[in-house]
Amino acid sequence: GDDFREGKLTLPVIKAVALATPEERAFWVRVIEKRAQSEGDLDKALALFAKHDTLNATRREALMWSETAKTAIATLPPHPIRDMLSGL
Numbered sequence: 644g645d646d647f648r649e650g651k652l653t654l655p656v657i658k659a660v661a662l663a664t665p666e667e668r669a670f671w672v673r674v675i676e677k678r679a680q681s682e683g684d685l686d687k688a689l690a691l692f693a694k695h696d697t698l699n700a701t702r703r704e705a706l707m708w709s710e711t712a713k714t715a716i717a718t719l720p721p722h723p724i725r726d727m728l729s730g731l
Contacts, residue, residue, distance in 0.1 A: 659688075
């Protein structure tokens with residue numbers, strides 16, 4: 644909720660905008676770009692996330708990037724920093 648109230652353009656918002664109808668896109672422009680939020684807008688945003696399954700899509704993308712990073716880290720020579728990165 645805090646990111647929404649602060650008008651932050653998060654990955655779930657980006658994904659929701661990409662799938663939005665013209666009316667939904669106008670909503671996102673108003674609440675994120677113009678930061679003209681009103682009562683009930685957070686609930687509407689959450690409903691749009693659910694409609695377009697953007698939270699699950701965001702989780703899947705985060706897991707994909709995590710696996711990509713782990714694969715890249717594994718190619719590094721042994722070093723305490725590599726071990727630290729592998730533990731993240």
